Amino acid sequence: MAHIQLGDDSLExxxxxxxxxxxxPATHGVFxxxxxxxxxxxxxxxxxxxxxxxxxxxxxxxxxxYQITPLTDRMNYCSSPINNFGWHMTVEKLLNVQTPxxxxxxxxxxxxxxxxxxxxxxNGILGVDTGAFTGFLYLMxxxxxxxxxxxxxxxARLTTNFGRVGGFERDFNEKSIAKIKKFLxxxxxxxxxxxxxxxxxxxxxxxxxxxxxxxxxxxxxxxFTGPCLRAAGxxxxxxxxxxxxxxxxxxFEVPVGTIGDTYDRFMVRNEEIWQSLRIIEQALAKxxxxxxxxxxxxxxxxxxxxKADVYNNMEALIYHFKIVxxxxxxxxxxxxxxxxxxxxxxxxxxxxxxxxxxFRLHFRRxxxxxxxxxxxxxxxxxxxxxxVTMSSLNVIAGELDA
Amino acid sequence: xITIDKNxxxxxxxEKFGAAIQKVEEPYGLLTFxxxxxxxxxxxTFLNESDVYRFRFLTDLCGVHYADEKQLAVVYHLHSMxxxxxxxxxxxxxxxNPRIPTVCKLYKSAxxxxxxxxxxxxxxxxxxxxxxxxxxxxxxxxxxMRKEHPLEDPNRIDKNDSYFGR
Numbered sequence: 001m002a003h004i005q006l007g008d009d010s011l012e013x014x015x016x017x018x019x020x021x022x023x024x025p026a027t028h029g030v031f032x033x034x035x036x037x038x039x040x041x042x043x044x045x046x047x048x049x050x051x052x053x054x055x056x057x058x059x060x061x062x063x064x065x066y067q068i069t070p071l072t073d074r075m076n077y078c079s080s081p082i083n084n085f086g087w088h089m090t091v092e093k094l095l096n097v098q099t100p101x102x103x104x105x106x107x108x109x110x111x112x113x114x115x116x117x118x119x120x121x122x123n124g125i126l127g128v129d130t131g132a133f134t135g136f137l138y139l140m141x142x143x144x145x146x147x148x149x150x151x152x153x154x155x156a157r158l159t160t161n162f163g164r165v166g167g168f169e170r171d172f173n174e175k176s177i178a179k180i181k182k183f184l185x186x187x188x189x190x191x192x193x194x195x196x197x198x199x200x201x202x203x204x205x206x207x208x209x210x211x212x213x214x215x216x217x218x219x220x221x222x223x224f225t226g227p228c229l230r231a232a233g234x235x236x237x238x239x240x241x242x243x244x245x246x247x248x249x250x251x252f253e254v255p256v257g258t259i260g261d262t263y264d265r266f267m268v269r270n271e272e273i274w275q276s277l278r279i280i281e282q283a284l285a286k287x288x289x290x291x292x293x294x295x296x297x298x299x300x301x302x303x304x305x306x307k308a309d310v311y312n313n314m315e316a317l318i319y320h321f322k323i324v325x326x327x328x329x330x331x332x333x334x335x336x337x338x339x340x341x342x343x344x345x346x347x348x349x350x351x352x353x354x355x356x357x358x359f360r361l362h363f364r365r366x367x368x369x370x371x372x373x374x375x376x377x378x379x380x381x382x383x384x385x386x387x388v389t390m391s392s393l394n395v396i397a398g399e400l401d402a
Numbered sequence: 403x404i405t406i407d408k409n410x411x412x413x414x415x416x417e418k419f420g421a422a423i424q425k426v427e428e429p430y431g432l433l434t435f436x437x438x439x440x441x442x443x444x445x446x447t448f449l450n451e452s453d454v455y456r457f458r459f460l461t462d463l464c465g466v467h468y469a470d471e472k473q474l475a476v477v478y479h480l481h482s483m484x485x486x487x488x489x490x491x492x493x494x495x496x497x498x499n500p501r502i503p504t505v506c507k508l509y510k511s512a513x514x515x516x517x518x519x520x521x522x523x524x525x526x527x528x529x530x531x532x533x534x535x536x537x538x539x540x541x542x543x544x545x546x547m548r549k550e551h552p553l554e555d556p557n558r559i560d561k562n563d564s565y566f567g568r
Contacts, residue, residue, distance in 0.1 A: 223509070223510075
């Protein structure tokens with residue numbers, strides 16, 4: 001491919017060109033970087049992306065709104081419910097739909113579970129990349145438990161297609177609530193043992209401290225958001241600065257780091273897991289105080305009626321037909337809505353011309369914007385540090401390429 | 403914490419740039435205006451460097467194709483983090499001459515986003531350090547997000563999407 005410049009291959013050249021990727025066991029995904037090496041140090045780097053580009057923005061222009069949800073969960077597949085709900089909230093903003101409080105709390109519970117599973121993967125894999133396999137195995141079991149909760153609520157595990165515009169397709173059943181409670185009870189012990197394996201581990205600190213640092217100013221200029229920006233010391237979290245889905249009612253802290261190196265990113269993610277647990281506990285308590293049985297907004301013109309009603313009730317049949325055939329009145333307008341995804345600000349810029357599918361839909365994918373700083377961050381670092389830096393940025397190939 | 407007042411910001415901009423601030427509106431609570439490509443850089447520089455407004459974060463940059471008007475648009479979402487104020491700037495450029503100055507010097511995050519916009523819409527960002535395709539293959543000839551390109555193979559005869567309102 002024309003991207004790759006192998007430089008001059010004369011024998012007098014003092015640097016080596018190293019092709020890392022597109023498929024390399026240490027990069028967890030399809031990333032290609034061509035590195036110019038001076039011994040073990042990286043002189044310059046160039047990344048090539050787009051290996052799993054699936055043209056979601058183009059496909060979205062040809063699909064009705066409710067069929068775009070499965071596209072969104074294939075972006076950041078480590079925390080797909082956040083993407084799903086972010087999209088639903090964007091459409092709700094366009095349609096001026098108010099969701100009931102109970103729906104907000106249910107969403108918060110699932111989104112925080114998703115954030116935990118996202119951070120678990122990132123920190124677990126970071127451990128593997130530095131040579132510590134044990135912690136990863138502890139956490140994988142907990143991720144499995146989170147996936148079982150998803151499965152209980154929506155029937156799917158990884159690409160969840162969670163909920164509908166206006167709420168959920170069904171209520172949380174007793175089993176799922178019991179599973180969430182069990183998770184809240186058991187998980188802290190596992191997390192504590194994970195932290196005690198890593199946080200003050202000499203080898204781990206040597207491998208991550210001062211590796212791939214970025215200053216707050218540079219991070220903002222590069223468009224960083226999420227844990228990577230907070231690790232650099234900027235307390236920007238959408239859940240706190242522009243709350244959505246009733247986040248303003250919850251009591252939680254926004255952890256920040258100091259120098260934005262790999263260790264800071266690791267610690268910020270760990271602390272966020274604890275904060276997410278706090279939020280889930282509060283949300284569960286609040287949810288139980290709300291009247292039971294409400295799991296979607298009362299908007300029959302946008303929310304699919306239950307199947308039994310479609311067969312027995314004229315009105316439900318009409319709404320069903322209208323929604324499925326795209327005959328619903330959709331206002332014209334432009335909306336930008338952002339949620340705090342696993343990796344940062346996940347934005348949806350939606351232009352509607354009143355048709356059944358968006359006129360334009362643009363996903364602001366945090367990974368895509370963060371990853372362009374990677375080549376700058378690894379300059380002058382060792383090759384093994386570049387691997388660790390990439391791992392701690394938590395670049396998800398699906399979100400990078402859309 | 404500084405707070406930005408919409409009206410002072412607008413009157414400041416109008417005083418400085420006059421006729422370049424057009425079509426001011428506020429869809430869903432987000433201040434939006436249209437400007438010309440000649441004034442774009444000076445407006446963004448002013449917003450970025452001003453100590454009052456401090457729009458130092460480029461949230462999003464993307465292209466839009468308005469096929470009926472034969473125009474392309476580049477949309478900038480700016481964010482002033484200290485005061486948590488967002489706004490949107492749109493610049494329309496004709497399809498026949500899709501050129502616009504780059505904002506890479508102000509916001510490093512624009513680099514890949516401009517490449518993405520070039521890749522999909524063929525908008526040429528003048529002065530961009532490395533303007534080439536990013537997500538699509540290098541030898542692609544079309545700009546696939548433009549409206550004239552159908553999603554599926556137009557020669558297929560076994561499907562008729564018009565039944566479904568597409």
